[in-house]
Amino acid sequence: MKEGNILIIDDNKSVLSALELLLQSTYQTITTFSNPNQITSIQNLHNYDLVLLDMNFSAGINTGNEGLYWLKRIKEMSPDISVIMITAYGDVELAVRALKEGATDFILKPWDNKKLLATLQSAFQLRQSKRKIQQLEQNEKSLKSIINKNNRSIIGNSKALLDILKTTKKVAKTDANVLITGENGTGKELIAKELHQWSNRKDEVLVCVDMGSITESLFESELFGHVKGAFTDAREDRTGKFEAAHKGTLFLDEIGNLPLTLQAKLLAVIQNREVVKIGSNKPIPVDIRLICATNCNLHKMVEEGLFREDLLYRINTIHIEVPALKDREGDILILADFFLNLYSNKYGKGKLSIDKSAQKKLTNHNWPGNIRELQHTIERCVILSDNNTLAASDFIFKERPQIFQKTLDTTLDIMEKSMISNAISKHEGNYSAAANQLGVTRQTLYNKIKRYDL
Numbered sequence: 001m002k003e004g005n006i007l008i009i010d011d012n013k014s015v016l017s018a019l020e021l022l023l024q025s026t027y028q029t030i031t032t033f034s035n036p037n038q039i040t041s042i043q044n045l046h047n048y049d050l051v052l053l054d055m056n057f058s059a060g061i062n063t064g065n066e067g068l069y070w071l072k073r074i075k076e077m078s079p080d081i082s083v084i085m086i087t088a089y090g091d092v093e094l095a096v097r098a099l100k101e102g103a104t105d106f107i108l109k110p111w112d113n114k115k116l117l118a119t120l121q122s123a124f125q126l127r128q129s130k131r132k133i134q135q136l137e138q139n140e141k142s143l144k145s146i147i148n149k150n151n152r153s154i155i156g157n158s159k160a161l162l163d164i165l166k167t168t169k170k171v172a173k174t175d176a177n178v179l180i181t182g183e184n185g186t187g188k189e190l191i192a193k194e195l196h197q198w199s200n201r202k203d204e205v206l207v208c209v210d211m212g213s214i215t216e217s218l219f220e221s222e223l224f225g226h227v228k229g230a231f232t233d234a235r236e237d238r239t240g241k242f243e244a245a246h247k248g249t250l251f252l253d254e255i256g257n258l259p260l261t262l263q264a265k266l267l268a269v270i271q272n273r274e275v276v277k278i279g280s281n282k283p284i285p286v287d288i289r290l291i292c293a294t295n296c297n298l299h300k301m302v303e304e305g306l307f308r309e310d311l312l313y314r315i316n317t318i319h320i321e322v323p324a325l326k327d328r329e330g331d332i333l334i335l336a337d338f339f340l341n342l343y344s345n346k347y348g349k350g351k352l353s354i355d356k357s358a359q360k361k362l363t364n365h366n367w368p369g370n371i372r373e374l375q376h377t378i379e380r381c382v383i384l385s386d387n388n389t390l391a392a393s394d395f396i397f398k399e400r401p402q403i404f405q406k407t408l409d410t411t412l413d414i415m416e417k418s419m420i421s422n423a424i425s426k427h428e429g430n431y432s433a434a435a436n437q438l439g440v441t442r443q444t445l446y447n448k449i450k451r452y453d454l
């Protein structure tokens with residue numbers, strides 16, 4: 001199949017005819033110009049794949065300067081086009097100058113047909129590759145914007161929230177490492193997304209890693225990657241999250257779950273700005289902005305020897321503390337309204353409202369599960385209620401077992417839920433310590449927390 005559009009510019013008409021004859025069985029369209037000025041009248045130069053350009057046009061002048069001039073003009077008009085210079089008066093110096101100006105290759109007249117065809121073919125392939133790269137870059141850009149799209153805006157107008165947003169905006173433009181702390185469900189991940197959106201890296205990718213859901217044995221490979229054969233299951237090379245986030249932002253959620261051995265490795269990566277895949281000894285430079293989040297008290301973990309102090313100081317250049325929902329006066333009802341609209345649209349329930357008694361019930365509740373709990377409460381209520389005005393009795397809060405009571409009618413699930421809840425409270429949200437006390441791995445504990453919606 002013939003493909004490719006080629007433009008040939010030479011003042012010698014017999015050269016043009018000879019080349020046209022030679023190339024017509026290979027290329028889809030061949031355009032010939034005997035005067036280089038005709039280039040300026042072309043509207044769609046970028047549609048051409050190749051230009052074969054003579055170097056001398058005026059009689060008696062064979063310096064090649066005219067060709068170099070037109071090469072420059074063509075490159076200005078269409079930087080990615082492949083231009084092959086052709087001349088009867090070539091020397092090495094002229095060839096080097098042409099290549100420096102952006103020519104893809106240089107051919108001497110009289111040409112060898114086979115050689116000329118091969119030169120044009122490789123220049124055509126180069127042009128195709130450049131087109132492909134451009135297309136891939138374009139695809140990557142649109143994929144990134146889809147991935148980064150923050151579908152959820154931050155709702156609320158309490159002073160606490162507005163202060164946080166102010167700080168977030170201020171630090172977003174810097175590359176400072178940010179540590180976001182707060183109870184579960186307070187919106188830490190949402191703040192991290194906002195930080196990325198307001199940063200200079202917003203067109204690059206935001207890679208989120210939930211450290212609570214990765215098993216300990218996979219941490220290193222997940223974060224830093226591995227090469228094929230590094231261990232039994234490493235059947236192919238794997239890119240780690242650090243490398244994937246190159247030029248963008250890396251969000252490490254539940255950083256308190258990182259085992260001590262890997263804390264040292266994480267620190268080294270942050271300090272050296274390069275990662276080494278498992279099984280390799282080749283450092284790969286990484287340029288990332290790091291955001292970490294946790295519901296643990298990392299200072300306390302440092303005192304208990306569970307978290308490295310030097311790592312803590314590396315990751316918390318800026319510290320953002322997200323307050324619990326009960327301490328954000330004014331946000332509860334605004335958020336409740338927001339979720340009410342969201343779920344009434346989702347479930348096709350029409351216009352719903354919350355009556356005074358229900359508003360009081362919602363503001364008096366202490367929301368141990370914070371915004372996530374409020375969101376689930378409203379969703380449940382929208383699904384179950386038959387009325388357009390929701391009353392206090394429509395809102396049912398999920399019991400959070402605080403004290404473990406041995407009763408005869410307690411099921412194993414309730415006992416387990418209660419024990420986990422107690423252990424988490426006792427260790428103030430430190431999952432590693434709670435898992436330790438319960439004699440399960442952190443992964444198992446995490447799975448159960450999700451299962452019981454704790």
Ligand SMILES: Nc1ncnc2c1ncn2[C@@H]1O[C@H](COP(=O)(O)OP(=O)(O)OP(=O)(O)O)[C@@H](O)[C@H]1O
Nearest residue numbers: 152153154155183184185186187188189190371372
């Ligand atoms: N201000 C807010 N406006 C709207 N939605 C919010 C707000 N804050 C949190 N949410 C929603 O509440 C839920 C929990 O938020 P998010 O996951 O950001 O909390 P988190 O603190 O990171 O939780 P965890 O510690 O469990 O990871 C999400 O669905 C989020 O979209």
